[in-house]
Amino acid sequence: MKLLVAAATEAEIQPTIAWLKESGRTDVETIITGIGLFSAAFALGKRLAAGDRPALVLQAGIAGTFDRNVKLGDALLVEKEYFGDLGAEDNGVFRDLFSIGLWKHDMHPFTNNYLLNPFDRVPPSLAQLPRASAVSVNTVSGEAATIAQLEQQYAPTLESMEGAALHYACLMENVPFLQLRTVSNYVEQRDKSKWDIKSAVIRLNTLLRDTINEWNNER
Numbered sequence: 001m002k003l004l005v006a007a008a009t010e011a012e013i014q015p016t017i018a019w020l021k022e023s024g025r026t027d028v029e030t031i032i033t034g035i036g037l038f039s040a041a042f043a044l045g046k047r048l049a050a051g052d053r054p055a056l057v058l059q060a061g062i063a064g065t066f067d068r069n070v071k072l073g074d075a076l077l078v079e080k081e082y083f084g085d086l087g088a089e090d091n092g093v094f095r096d097l098f099s100i101g102l103w104k105h106d107m108h109p110f111t112n113n114y115l116l117n118p119f120d121r122v123p124p125s126l127a128q129l130p131r132a133s134a135v136s137v138n139t140v141s142g143e144a145a146t147i148a149q150l151e152q153q154y155a156p157t158l159e160s161m162e163g164a165a166l167h168y169a170c171l172m173e174n175v176p177f178l179q180l181r182t183v184s185n186y187v188e189q190r191d192k193s194k195w196d197i198k199s200a201v202i203r204l205n206t207l208l209r210d211t212i213n214e215w216n217n218e219r
C-alpha cells in the first residue's frame, strides 16, 4: 500500500523527490499541496477522494515555534491541531468558532476544540520525536498581541499554514496520517534573516528518507 508524502512547497521535500525518482519506487507518492489551509485541504481532499487510498499520509514541512527551548532544525510530530485564525474579532479579542457558538465542542472530527491524531503506529525513525500541539494560520504570526493570544488560547509549540487541513481531511476520510515538522524559525516579529530553512529542510529530508526506507522494509 502507498505512502503519500504531502508538502506545501516542492522546496521543502525536493531532496526526497529527487531521491525517489532515482530509486524508481512506486509505493511512495508525493503531493505538493500549495501553501495555506484552503489549498492543502483542497489538494488532500481531492487526492483522498480519487480512489487508491494511501495507507498513510505523511505531511512533511517546516514550521515556526513558540517555544524557545526548541532549537532551529529540531523535528517534532504534531499530535493536536487548532485552527488559529478562523473566527471573529470581538471587541479587540479573537474568538474562534467554538467560542462564538458556531461550532460545538466534540463535533466530528474534533476532540473538544482540536483535531487529534489517533494514529499509534509511528515508524521507528519518528517514534522518539517529541509530540507537539500546533496551530494553523493563514497569516504567519508576527505581532506580539497575536502571538500572545495564540499562546494563551491554544498553548501551541508549533505554527504552520497547513497542518490543520491535513488533520481535518484525513479524520474526515478516516485515513491514517502523521504530521512531521522541523523548525525553521521562532514565531516572532518577522525577520527572515533569522530563519534557518536550510537546517530545517536537511533534517526533514533525512527523517523522510529513513521513514521511507522503513516503509520499504515493512511491506
Ligand SMILES: O=C(O)c1cccc(C(=O)CC[C@H]2O[C@@H](n3cnc4c(=O)[nH]cnc43)[C@H](O)[C@@H]2O)c1
Residues within 6 Å of the ligand: 008, 009, 011, 012, 035, 036, 061, 062, 063, 064, 065, 137, 139, 140, 141, 159, 160, 161, 162, 184, 185, 186, 187, 197
Ligand atoms: O525561501 C525558501 O528558500 C524556502 C524554502 C522552503 C520553504 C519555504 C517556505 O516559505 C515554506 C512555507 C511554509 O512554512 C511553514 N512555516 C514556516 N514557518 C512558519 C511560521 O512561523 N508560521 C507559519 N507557517 C510557517 C508554513 O507551513 C508554510 O507553508 C521557503
